[in-house]
Structures are given as C-alpha cells and as structure tokens.
Amino acid sequence: MAVFECIKRMIYMCILVLFLFGFIAETRIAPTTVDDDPEEVASMVSLSIQNSIERKLRQLQGSSLSCATGNSIDDCWRCDSNWYNNRKRLADCAIGFGRNTIGGRDGRFYIVTDSSDDDAVNLKVGTLRHAVIQSEPLWIVFQRDMVIQLKQELIMNSYKTIDGRGANVHIANEACITIQNVTNIIIHGLHIHDCKPTGNAMVRSSPSHFGWRGMADGDAVSIFGSSNVWIDHNSLSNCADGLVDVVMASTAVTISNNYFSHHNDVMLFGHSDSYTGDKDMQVTVAYNHFGEGLMQRLPHCRHGYCHVVNNDYSHGWGIYAIGGGANPTINSEGNRFVADLKRYPDSSEVTKRTSGDKLEWKNWNWISQGDLFLNGAYFVPSGATGANSEAYAKASSYAKAKKSSLVVAITSSAGALTCRKDHMCTSN
C-alpha cells in the first residue's frame, strides 16, 4: 500500500512540474504581442494563463474530448489509442436492436496466421475457418494483412467476434460469411467483396459436425435463423447476391458504420412475403454510408421492424432506397437522402412498396422523422400510429437519432478502418 501511495505521489509531482513548465514557457511570450498599455498587458497575461491552463487540462485528460464525433458507437471505443490492448471494449459499444451482442467477448483470442482454405472439412489450425467453427467463445484477430479466398461458405458457430483491426483483411472472390442458426456474432473491420455462389459440397460447422451444403447465393454476409448479430465498420461491395441479408426468423441485428458500394440488391430483411416467421424480426441500420453504384434494397424489409437511422445516401439509388413488402414497419430517422437525378432520372422517391396495393399500404407503418432530402428526394409515408407506437419509442431509445445535419460527419469513417498499434484508428 505504502509503495503505491509513494508512486502515486511521484506521478502527481511530475504532472505538476510539467504543468508549471509549460505554463511558464507559454505565458512568457504572450505580453510581447501587445503594446505597452498596462491594462491590456494584464488582460493578455490573464487570458494567456487561462488558455494554457485549459490546454494543459485537455492534455491531462487525454484525447477523449477532442475526438468525439457524435457517432455513439465510435465514441465508445475509437478515442482510445490503446485499442490494441483493449480490443474487447468494442463488445460494449453496440446500439440498436443488436445492442446486447457480445460476440466472443468472454473467450480467448484466436490469431489467424494462415489465409488458406483448402479443405472445408479437415481444417488447419490457424485458418479463419478453424477459428469460427469452434464451440467456445473466441475473439478472432489477424496476424498480418491477408486476402482470404474461401472455397465454401464460412459457417460460423456462436459467440465469435471477427475483428479485422490492425490488418487489412479481405474476404473476397469466392464464398463469404454465413451466420446460420447461431447467436452472438460480431463482424468488424473486414473488406468483403466479389462473393460468388458456391456449394454442393461438405462443409464443417462445428468441431463435431459437417454436412452437405447446397448452392449458396453468394451473399457477403448471410444471417439466417440467428439473433444478436452486429455487423460494424466493414467495406462491402459487388457480390453475386445480397451484401447483408437477414432472413428466416433472425432478429436483434444491428448493421452499422459500413461502406456499401457497387451493388444491385444490397440488403434483404425478411425471407419472403409469405414467410411470417419474420414478423418478430428487428433490425437497426445506423451510421452507414451508401456510396456509389447502388440500385435497390437499402434496405428492403418484410414483416418485421426496420429502424433506419442516421445513414448517408450520398450517391442516389438506381431504383429505390428503402422498400418493403408484407406490411413491415419502417422507421426512418435522421438520414440524409441525396437523389442523383443525372444518373438515375426516375429515382427521386426514396420508398417503394413491393407487394400489396394502395388500400393495404394505408395501414403499413412507414415513418420519416428528421430526414434530410436533397436534389428532389422524397419519402412517401403511411400508417395510422406513426411515431406514437410503443415499438417506435423502443427502437428510437436503442438507437437515438442525431440531427440529419450531422450525418456527413457521423458517417465520414464508415467502412473498414486503418488501425495501427498505439494510434487511434482512422478512416481510409
């Protein structure tokens, strides 16, 4: 105890000495900038003292004050230049319907050292596939930059985080990620692109089980019969089917801070108009940047509840932005919708109803609150309860909308970040 007290006192002394040195050095030069009116000199000196005290205080408190962006996920962890040693902090930072997702927080770290994927049944230690099928919780990280070309779908087991921070990791050109019949998955910091249909093969899904997989569609991330899933800060583009699909009674999903580009059917939530198992589906889409070359389903929502909040639609949409069928609830808040009428002259309407007719649509609860519409973009709302429902209040408390004027700043580092040890992560 006494030793700790002593060390603590020494640290305080050092801080005090540094503080005084800085203070003297800065005040000394201040008066030379004004002429000799004594009152002015006095007030300059006092101002200078005040400034230097404030500056020192900010330095002592670390950088946490100056890096806040209003992005409540990033503000929770990104101000920490020691992210490398505090990786699991991320697991406490989700918002929205997937806010309770812990991924592999309570498990060991697993370091992927081998980018190969030669056999989807007999797995090599050190590969991503060997990591994700394990039964125990794992926080999976990468030893170095790598491009992983998966021969078959990467079938994930529960309680896993794939954390790409600190390496430039691409899952590309072949199969991609399947989150099926599991819970608690975090996917963070990956580049996932050019995914292709694969299948008609045996694939391992746990240490004790492998089975026959038919053809997969070629989604970047397919979420099927799963809950508590958080897809954050990934760069997603150009796949054969969807970029993120949420189907077959999946729920408690948050899709945040991703950069989407160059793709047709971006996000499908809800398997089909007739599959009512998706009535309980709840998905939050927050802080994403919808960039160039996107056509439709940003997202498309069926049956369940879709909260679309503080996203930037900066490059228009070829067909529609937010759509849905089979009476979904769509709650659009604080987004920035910029139509691109040069490229897509017929696509100024944000919304599209893809089943039913006008009579039915009257009862579909589609709300727009605080959205910003530019270049002629417009949203066609519908529904009786509007913003008065209990579900609305809940969704909006899990992911509180910021003003749409802040959206450009909030989404400015969407996509996979560049993270170096001992430095704050930055956008590319």
Ligand SMILES: *[C@@H]1O[C@H](CO)[C@@H](O)[C@H](O)[C@H]1NC(C)=O
């Ligand atoms: C998930 O459940 C469905 C339906 O029971 C089954 O057909 C499918 O094979 C399961 N997927 C995995 C990866 O276990």
